[in-house]
Amino acid sequence: MPRLQPYTLILLLIISLPALANRFANVEINATPLAEDLYMLTGSGGNMAALVSDDEVILIDAQFAELADKINAKLVELSDGKALGTLINTHLHADHVNGNSALKPKRIVAHANVLKRLSADESFPRAGLPTETFKTQLSLNLSGQTIRLEYLPPSHTDGDIIVWFEDKNVLHMGDMMFEGRFPFIDLNNGGSVRGYIANVAYVLANIDNDTKVIPGHGELTDKAGLQRFHQMMVKTLAIVEQQQAKGLTNEQIVEAGLGEEWQNWHWNFITEQRWINTLLQAEPLTQ
Ligand SMILES: [Zn+2]
Structure with missing residues (x-):
């Protein structure tokens, strides 16, 4: 690679800095109607849902602070x-x-473990901390709308809830569901491979063919x-366990891969290799 001259470096900085600072500049917040007064919202980050009650908007998840004005504008519009x-x-x-803080909600509801972990993160704005928490279940009646928040045991992290819009047959699963990938x-934040698979099975047993599922x-x-x-998840975990039973090392299991059938699930954040490395950390089965 040729050595870059100082002016070339400066030019590169001038070009790339605004792009970095503004990675949300072109993001649009799009709303998909799911039922009366209920929308799925997409922008950049985890999918959101918005529910309009008689006197306020209820929002599930907050994406990034840089998008707060656009998200609030969309809520006003809807x-x-x-x-x-x-x-x-x-x-x-x-x-x-x-x-959380940039959206300026009146209150923020989350599982107790979310407050515990976010409080321990000194870089997280205090104004964005959850103001109300619960441990197992919380039903909210919000002037004409009801939702039920349900905690599921450790899986994606140790503080995941799913949100049931029961009268509309819609479910927001948060990161208990990655669609098609x-x-x-997150094993560093209390996650669990077997817990994750078990929670998805639990949800499957509690929805019907008409349920709309927001991942x-x-x-x-x-x-x-x-x-x-x-x-x-069940089949790729079985592949990894079969390889372990044959006595292959972790390196050999990663090297062997999962086979053609599962290639479409690979993406830039969770590659096939990273997924195998996660499966290798599944808790031993107790018998
Ligand atoms: Zn997540």
Whole structure:
């Protein structure tokens, strides 16, 4: 590579800095109607949902602070001028909570473990910390709308909730579902491979063929999509366990790969290699 002259470096900086600072400049917030008063919202980061009640908007997840003005503008548009009241965080990851304070909700609801972990992160704005927490289940009646927040045992992290819009047969799964791609299981924040698979099976047993399923990442899906996701995890875990039973080392298992059938699930964040490395950390089965 040729040595860059100082002016070339300066030129590169001038070109690239605004692009870096402004990586959200061209992001649009798009709304997909799912039922009366209920929308799935996409922008950059975890998928959101917005529910319009008689006197406020309830938002599930917050994406990034840089998008807060655009998100609030979309909420005003969808609700004929109502403001964001209740913000619910499905879990602690930045692409779901970074916008918490910038969105300026009246209150923020999350699982107790989300507050615990975000409080311990000194770089997280105090104004964005959850103001109300719960441990197992919380039903909210919000002037004409009801939702039920349900904690599921450690899986993606140890603080994930799913949000049931029961009267509309819609479910927001947060990062308990990555549609069409290998999931991220955050073992450093209390996640669990077997817990994740078990939680997805639990949800499958509690929805029907008409349920609309909002995944944390990827396209709006349904029971069949969640079934495919569950099968992928069960079968790829079985592949890894068979290789372990044959006595292969972790390196050899990664080297061997999962085979052609699962290539479409590979993406830039969770590559096939990273997914195998996650599966290799599945807890031993207790018998
Ligand atoms: Zn996440």
